[in-house]
Amino acid sequence: MFATLRGLARGLLDAALPQTCIACGTWIPAESGVACPACRAELLLDLDRPACRRCGRTLPPEAIHPGGCARCRTEHFWNVSGVARAGLYGKRMRSLLVDLKHRGDERNGVFAAELLVAAVRRQAWAAEIEGLAPVPMHWLRRLQRPCDHARILAEHVGRRLGLPLVRLVRRVRHTPSQTGLPSKHARFANVRGCFAPAGGLRGLATWPARGPRVRGRTVCIVDNLMLSGATVCEVAKVLRAAGARRVYAAVVARPAAPGDAPTSAGGAIGVGADAEAGPAAPSA
Numbered sequence: 001m002f003a004t005l006r007g008l009a010r011g012l013l014d015a016a017l018p019q020t021c022i023a024c025g026t027w028i029p030a031e032s033g034v035a036c037p038a039c040r041a042e043l044l045l046d047l048d049r050p051a052c053r054r055c056g057r058t059l060p061p062e063a064i065h066p067g068g069c070a071r072c073r074t075e076h077f078w079n080v081s082g083v084a085r086a087g088l089y090g091k092r093m094r095s096l097l098v099d100l101k102h103r104g105d106e107r108n109g110v111f112a113a114e115l116l117v118a119a120v121r122r123q124a125w126a127a128e129i130e131g132l133a134p135v136p137m138h139w140l141r142r143l144q145r146p147c148d149h150a151r152i153l154a155e156h157v158g159r160r161l162g163l164p165l166v167r168l169v170r171r172v173r174h175t176p177s178q179t180g181l182p183s184k185h186a187r188f189a190n191v192r193g194c195f196a197p198a199g200g201l202r203g204l205a206t207w208p209a210r211g212p213r214v215r216g217r218t219v220c221i222v223d224n225l226m227l228s229g230a231t232v233c234e235v236a237k238v239l240r241a242a243g244a245r246r247v248y249a250a251v252v253a254r255p256a257a258p259g260d261a262p263t264s265a266g267g268a269i270g271v272g273a274d275a276e277a278g279p280a281a282p283s284a
C-alpha cells in the first residue's frame with residue numbers, strides 16, 4: 001500500500017517536474033525520451049559487444065566458441081542452453097537497474113525491457129521461446145520492495161514478443177542478497193532448494209489448459225541481473241523437472257567477474273563494488 005502511494009507520488013512529481021535521464025539523472029527535454037543521448041549510446045553499445053552465447057559473459061571475440069567459453073565449459077552446474085544479456089554492469093546500467101528495483105520506476109522498467117527485447121532478438125533461439133518465466137520474488141521481500149522487478153521486465157518483454165508468462169516456479173525460502181556473499185560457492189549454497197513448482201500458469205496468452213504445462217516447451221527465464229548464474233540455474237532445475245524441453249535465460253546485465261577475460265568494455269562495475277553498495281546491491 002505504501003509502495004503504491006509512493007509510486008503515485010512519484011508519478012505526480014514526474015508529471016510536474018522536467019524529466020531526468022533514467023541512467024545519469026541529468027535534466028533532459030521531454031522529446032529526448034527517457035535517457036540522455038550519452039547514456040542511450042553507451043547502453044546500446046553494450047548490446048553489440050561480443051558475449052558467450054551459452055553463459056552471457058562479455059568476452060573478446062577470440063574467447064567465444066559455439067560450445068561456450070572457457071569459463072562456462074568448466075561450470076558443470078550450467079543447465080541453461082543459452083543466455084541473452086543486454087549489457088555489462090557499468091555505472092549507467094547500475095543506476096537504471098537500482099532505480100527499477102528500489103524505487104519501482106516504471107520508466108526504467110520499460111527501458112530495461114526494451115534492452116532485453118533487443119538482446120533476445122539477437123539470439124538464434126529467439127523464435128523457439130514459448131513462454132517467459134520471471135525469477136520469482138519471495139513474498140517477504142516483496143513487502144520490502146516497491147515492485148517485483150523481474151516480473152515487470154517479463155511482462156513488458158512478453159507484451160513485445162507476444163509470449164505468455166509461466167508462473168510455474170515459486171520462491172519457498174527467503175534468503176539474503178546474493179551480492180553480499182563472499183564467493184560463488186556461497187551464492188550457490190544460498191539459493192539451493194530456494195525454488196519449487198507453483199503448479200500454475202497465468203499469462204498474457206494461454207497454453208492448453210489441460211495436460212503438462214511446460215512439458216516439451218521452451219521457456220526463457222527473465223531477471224535483471226546475473227552474477228554467478230546460481231539463481232537462474234536453480235530456477236532452470238525446477239522448469240526442467242517439470243519437463244521443459246529447453247530452458248534459456250534473458251538478463252538485463254551480466255557483470256564481469258574475477259577471472260573473466262578482459263574486454264575493451266570500460267566502466268563496468270564488478271561484483272565486489274556492488275557488495276559494498278548496501279541497498280543498491282543486486283540480489284541475483
Ligand SMILES: [Zn+2]
Pocket residue numbers: 021022023024025026035036037038039040
Ligand atoms: Zn544520462
Ligand SMILES: [Zn+2]
Pocket residue numbers: 052053054055056057068069070071072073
Ligand atoms: Zn560462456
